[in-house]
Amino acid sequence: xxxxxxxxxxxxxxxxxxxxxxxxxxxxxxxxxxxxxxxxxxxxxxxxxxxxxxxxxxxxxxxxxxxxxxxxxxxxxxxxxxxxxxxxxxxxxxxxxxxxxxxxxxxxxxxxxxxxxxxxxxxxxxxxxxxxxxxxxxxxxxxxxxxxxxxxxxxxxxxxxxxxxxxxxxxxxxxxxxxxxxxxxxxxxxxxxxxxxxxxxxxxxxxxxxxxxxxxxxxxxxxxxx
Numbered sequence: 001x002x003x004x005x006x007x008x009x010x011x012x013x014x015x016x017x018x019x020x021x022x023x024x025x026x027x028x029x030x031x032x033x034x035x036x037x038x039x040x041x042x043x044x045x046x047x048x049x050x051x052x053x054x055x056x057x058x059x060x061x062x063x064x065x066x067x068x069x070x071x072x073x074x075x076x077x078x079x080x081x082x083x084x085x086x087x088x089x090x091x092x093x094x095x096x097x098x099x100x101x102x103x104x105x106x107x108x109x110x111x112x113x114x115x116x117x118x119x120x121x122x123x124x125x126x127x128x129x130x131x132x133x134x135x136x137x138x139x140x141x142x143x144x145x146x147x148x149x150x151x152x153x154x155x156x157x158x159x160x161x162x163x164x165x166x167x168x169x170x171x172x173x174x175x176x177x178x179x180x181x182x183x184x185x186x187x188x189x190x191x192x193x194x195x196x197x198x199x200x201x202x203x204x205x206x207x208x209x210x211x212x213x214x215x216x217x218x219x220x221x222x223x224x225x226x
Contacts, residue, residue: 055085055086055089059082059084059085059089059092059093062082062083063079063082063092063093063096065078066078066079066081066082066096067079067096067100071104072100072101072103072104072105073104075100075104076097076100076101076104076106076109079093079096079097079100080097087120087122087123088123088124088127091117091120091123091127091131092127094113094114094116094117094131095113095114095117095127095130095131095134097113098110098111098113098114098117098131098134099134101113102138107138107139110138111135111138111139114131114132114134114135114138115131115132115135116131117130117131118131118132118135125160125161126161126162129155129160129161129162130161130162132151132154132155133152133155133162133165133166136148136151136152136155136169137169145173145174145176145177146173146177148169148173149170149173149174152166152167152169152170152173153166153170156170163195164190164193164195164196164197164200165200167186167189167190168187168190168200168203168204170186171183171184171186171187171190171204171207174186175211180211180212183211184208184211184213187204187207187208187211187213188208188213188215190204191204191205191208191215
């Protein structure tokens with residue numbers, strides 16, 4: 001390599017270095033900000049998780065303390081005083097309070113608490129459906145079978161979290177009306193559903209037997225050829 005070529009290469013390298021330094025001076029702050037955002041974001045996520053964990057632990061302690069009271073009335077009062085940090089926590093407390101209010105002989109208050117949860121659109125569906133399901137069961141004695149059935153059918157829509165449990169109750173409304181055939185049909189749909197739990201399947205099978213239908217016969221029945 002000639003001296004002139006070597007000189008040109010050194011000058012070129014120096015220019016590149018100067019450009020790199022100039023670029024770093026101009027845009028280096030962006031990299032620093034990105035690093036700070038990443039580190040800060042990770043720290044914030046850890047802080048948020050820590051806060052959520054602390055909130056859940058505090059709620060758990062408060063609920064255990066409330067449920068440890070001697071009488072249902074005292075438990076209701078203690079639950080009513082529990083502080084919450086989210087809509088989900090409020091729903092959990094309300095469901096427990098409704099249960100204790102029913103135990104205390106105050107079904108009206110229990111029903112009010114349940115319906116307050118059921119009608120909150122900001123809550124996940126599982127909370128709302130559970131509250132409505134419990135409210136229907138609590139008021140079943142004062143409702144006509146058809147009215148009660150309509151309430152449970154609303155909870156038995158495809159994709160509903162309590163669909164199969166609601167269908168079981170639908171079948172019982174048919175039993176109350178003396179419509180055994182329709183009750184068995186609904187029970188069989190529950191029993192043969194792919195999502196049915198073993199406990200629910202056993203329960204509806206026993207009910208079918210009590211209604212004079214043998215579930216085993218349904219399993220072994222041969223398809224009828226045209």
